[in-house]
Amino acid sequence: MADTPPEAGPNAAVHPPARAELRADCSSCFGLCCAALPFSASADFPVDKPAGQACSNLGEDYGCTIHSRLRDEGFRGCTVFDCFGAGQQISQVTFAGRSWRADPGSARSIFDAFGVMRQLHELLWYLDEARSLPTSEPVDAELRAVQEETALLTRSGAAELGESDPDGLRERARPLLRRASALAREDAPGTGPDRAGADLVGAKLRKADLRAADLRGALLIAADLRGADLRRADVIGADLRDARVGGADLSGALFLTQPQANAARGDAATRLPQALERPDHW
Known part of the structure; x- marks a missing residue:
């Protein structure tokens, strides 16, 4: 068949x-x-x-x-x-x-x-x-x-x-x-905060050091993450709708997906993992 x-x-x-x-x-x-x-x-x-x-x-x-x-x-x-x-x-x-x-x-x-x-x-x-x-x-x-x-x-x-x-x-x-x-994350330099499932809607996290942070399932809608360092941060299931990630380093973020990147607001300076494509609307 x-x-x-x-x-x-x-x-x-x-x-x-x-x-x-x-x-x-x-x-x-x-x-x-x-x-x-x-x-x-x-x-x-x-x-x-x-x-x-x-x-x-x-x-x-x-x-x-x-x-x-x-x-x-x-x-x-x-x-x-x-x-x-x-x-x-x-x-x-x-x-x-x-x-x-x-x-x-x-x-x-x-x-x-x-x-x-x-x-x-x-x-x-x-x-x-x-x-x-x-x-x-x-x-x-x-x-x-x-x-x-x-x-x-x-x-x-x-x-x-x-x-x-x-x-x-x-x-x-x-x-x-x-x-x-x-x-x-244990192998990463520094120890990021545990904000799994946290309500971070509109949070002001510009240039924040979020390396190795646990952001699983966090609500980051419209959060200001411009210039933030999210290398080795676990973002599985995180809601990044309208999150401002201009200039942010997401190159080593764990479990970041294309839909999450598409939903965020980045720019030419935003660093993404090699497996993802830069959204056309950035």
């Missing part, structure tokens, strides 16, 4: 993708984020759109007809979103090039699988980064086991994806990622 990739199965070789492979390639996707996901009129979107309905700006070629002016048109949320490569995986591998427009009867299955795949790909991003840290050797075997199980699942068919448990995989990975973070 088209939605069961030939390489899937218990004997499939497992080669987890590197972070370079976990980037959105819209040219190889059938506009899944523009059709599968809902959005509501807000500061991020000018209109409502239910899940499963194509955005009015989605072209016949699955490209965005207003891509170059999304922010000007009020679609800021589109410029922040990133699927971690789940779109092309679903479009080209899971459904072997079959689009939801060409096969409307499969649309629901395609859209549901996309939601699961994005969760799995995001987890793979974190696991790959954790394993890349030179200090993670004590937990590498356990990280690799979860990474390989997750990678194998991404190559399965739509039915298996629908029966999978991404939340369970994340719960297994959570303490391993936390341990990898602790090992990396």
Whole structure:
């Protein structure tokens, strides 16, 4: 069947993708984020759109007809979103090039699988980064086991994806990622503050020394982080919407993702990890 990739199965070789492979390639996707996901009129979107309905700006070629002016048109949320490569995986591998427009009867299955795949790909991003840290050797075997199980699942068919448990995989990975973070931060110069889960909305942290800080899940919305040093700071799950990071050093920040960078307000002087791209709107 088209939605069961030939390489899937218990004997499939497992080669987890590197972070370079976990980037959105819209040219190889059938506009899944523009059709599968809902959005509501807000500061991020000018209109409502239910899940499963194509955005009015989605072209016949699955490209965005207003891509170059999304922010000007009020679609800021589109410029922040990133699927971690789940779109092309679903479009080209899971459904072997079959689009939801060409096969409307499969649309629901395609859209549901996309939601699961994005969760799995995001987890793979974190696991790959954790394993890349030179200090993670004590937990590498356990990280690799979860990474390989997750990678194998991404190559399965739509039915298996629908029966999978991404939340369970994340719960297994959570303490391993936390341990990898602790090992990396212990090895860093200085000891950063523990502000995990802290409410730092609008906080004045300009030029702050946040090296090796624990900022997991912190609310940094509209915080002033201009010129701050966040090398080895753990920012997994931190909310960086409208955080001002002009001139900040995020080059060694732990678990920083493309959506987080997209949501922040940086400039040409902001330093990012090599695995991330500088957002066009900075």
